[in-house]
Amino acid sequence: MNAGIFIAAMAAGGLGALCRYWVGGAINSHTHFKSKMGTFWVNVSACFLDGLLAGFAAHFLAVWTGMKILKYIVGTGFLGGYSTFSTASVESFQNFEKGLFRGFAFTSSMFLLSLGVCFAGFFIGLA
Numbered sequence: 350m351n352a353g354i355f356i357a358a359m360a361a362g363g364l365g366a367l368c369r370y371w372v373g374g375a376i377n378s379h380t381h382f383k384s385k386m387g388t389f390w391v392n393v394s395a396c397f398l399d400g401l402l403a404g405f406a407a408h409f410l411a412v413w414t415g416m417k418i419l420k421y422i423v424g425t426g427f428l429g430g431y432s433t434f435s436t437a438s439v440e441s442f443q444n445f446e447k448g449l450f451r452g453f454a455f456t457s458s459m460f461l462l463s464l465g466v467c468f469a470g471f472f473i474g475l476a
Contacts, residue, residue: 358426365430388436389459395432400467404474
């Protein structure tokens with residue numbers, strides 16, 4: 350990987366982190382749940398976008414060599430900064446502290462929905 354791609358991926362990661370902060374905060378300020386739903390929906394949307402990117406890559410990689418660079422910058426950079434497994438894990442733990450059902454519901458629904466939209470994004474990207 351050359352320095353330009355590396356710097357672009359770093360900048361995209363910073364932009365992704367800023368978007369995560371903004372989107373997560375906006376969702377949290379407009380929900381009435383006791384759980385922070387911002388991280389939940391940020392991770393779900395990131396999984397959809399990463400699935401979409403993977404589908405596009407699978408479809409276009411053979412005809413456009415720039416797709417590999419785009420995967421590094423958008424997938425690893427932006428979406429890596431945008432999504433947050435560690436925060437999701439902490440919030441899952443906090444929900445488990447408030448009750449087994451609540452923790453299980455939050456964690457399993459985030460995982461299953463994220464996996465489902467990742468598959469959907471991938472197949473949309475293949476089309």
